[in-house]
Amino acid sequence: MVKMNNKKISDNKKISDNKNLIIAIGIILVICTIILALFNTINFQTPPQGLMILIESTGEPTGLDTMVEQMKQRDITGILMVTPEFVNNNCEAVKKALSYEKLELVPSNVGAPFWGIPYEEQKSRIVTMMDEIEECVGFRPRIISSRYMASDMNTIKVAEELGIEYVTARGTTGNKATVYEIEDYNVKILSVSLIALVPFEYGSLCDFSFYERAGCPSDMREELDRAMLPLTDKEIGWFGEHHRITPTSHTYIGGGLKIWNDMWLDYWNTNNVNWVTLDEFMSTPDWVLPLWQIPINQNNPYTVEKVHPLIPYEDDEKVDNMCSVI
Numbered sequence: 001m002v003k004m005n006n007k008k009i010s011d012n013k014k015i016s017d018n019k020n021l022i023i024a025i026g027i028i029l030v031i032c033t034i035i036l037a038l039f040n041t042i043n044f045q046t047p048p049q050g051l052m053i054l055i056e057s058t059g060e061p062t063g064l065d066t067m068v069e070q071m072k073q074r075d076i077t078g079i080l081m082v083t084p085e086f087v088n089n090n091c092e093a094v095k096k097a098l099s100y101e102k103l104e105l106v107p108s109n110v111g112a113p114f115w116g117i118p119y120e121e122q123k124s125r126i127v128t129m130m131d132e133i134e135e136c137v138g139f140r141p142r143i144i145s146s147r148y149m150a151s152d153m154n155t156i157k158v159a160e161e162l163g164i165e166y167v168t169a170r171g172t173t174g175n176k177a178t179v180y181e182i183e184d185y186n187v188k189i190l191s192v193s194l195i196a197l198v199p200f201e202y203g204s205l206c207d208f209s210f211y212e213r214a215g216c217p218s219d220m221r222e223e224l225d226r227a228m229l230p231l232t233d234k235e236i237g238w239f240g241e242h243h244r245i246t247p248t249s250h251t252y253i254g255g256g257l258k259i260w261n262d263m264w265l266d267y268w269n270t271n272n273v274n275w276v277t278l279d280e281f282m283s284t285p286d287w288v289l290p291l292w293q294i295p296i297n298q299n300n301p302y303t304v305e306k307v308h309p310l311i312p313y314e315d316d317e318k319v320d321n322m323c324s325v326i
Helices: 002-044 064-073 084-089 091-098 119-137 153-162 207-211 217-227 233-239 258-270 278-282
Strands: 052-055 078-082 103-109 143-146 166-169 178-182 188-191 248-250 287-289
Touching: 052 064, 052 103, 064 091, 064 258, 078 084, 078 091, 084 091, 084 119, 091 103, 091 119, 103 119, 119 143, 119 153, 143 153, 153 166, 188 278, 207 217, 207 248, 207 258, 217 258
Parallel strands: 052 078, 052 248, 078 103, 103 143, 143 166, 166 188, 178 287
Antiparallel strands: 178 188
16 A cells, blocks of 8 residues: 555656646747747847938028037938038038038039939039039039939939939838949939828928928828838838938928927937948948839929928927037
């Protein structure tokens, strides 16, 4: 009887040990699953590369100092898009902005956008704007643009002839910015981020695009946050695997109007963006295509009938002490 009891106790102990082992293995598997899921999430949520675009579209550098100083304090990279007319009238302000070494200059032509403009006319306009801007800043810029960030095949051909490295283009892939490399050319195209939200669709991911069409800073902030969401497998298949964004500001809005500047400060202070230089941004193309196959977007939603600011500019609260660092 004692032997049978001992055997029974021994069997029960084995069963108990086996149960404990199974439970331990189960716990380990659960922990490993959680760790793997977290690891995959961290890798999947790698922050997008970002490059701010500042646009000077008025006669005065309203808000330019403010935004450049705020970006400098936060180590945010960007490009500054200016016309030769603006540079001629505000040369010292431009040179001051460019003293921030992570801001690169983009000459932009003041005339009709570079869509369907003959080659020789585009060449003449590009050479003239480059010459006038170089006279102020003392160097030849490496990237060019035109109104609405427009370009076409002739723009690329002129850039190739003149040794210009980069050309902007109106967005072609939603709020994701895209880099195109062109077969047999030494020019790359920066296709900028657009707004995917229907009431503001076809505008660039820019405060002006919201402001001029009755939008609020909160509308833009929601779209900025949406642009930072990881790309889905479908989006990667459609648009390319590199996650890039180009948030954009007309500085008289972003650096001049308080509620818009507050939005930018909050975004910069809380975003998860990997801000990189122009060369880093452009280094790896999403697509390598022949020139004839590069998509061109000619949507321009800024016609007179579409401009309806909620508050007239003169009535909107301005940024106090625009030159201060915040």
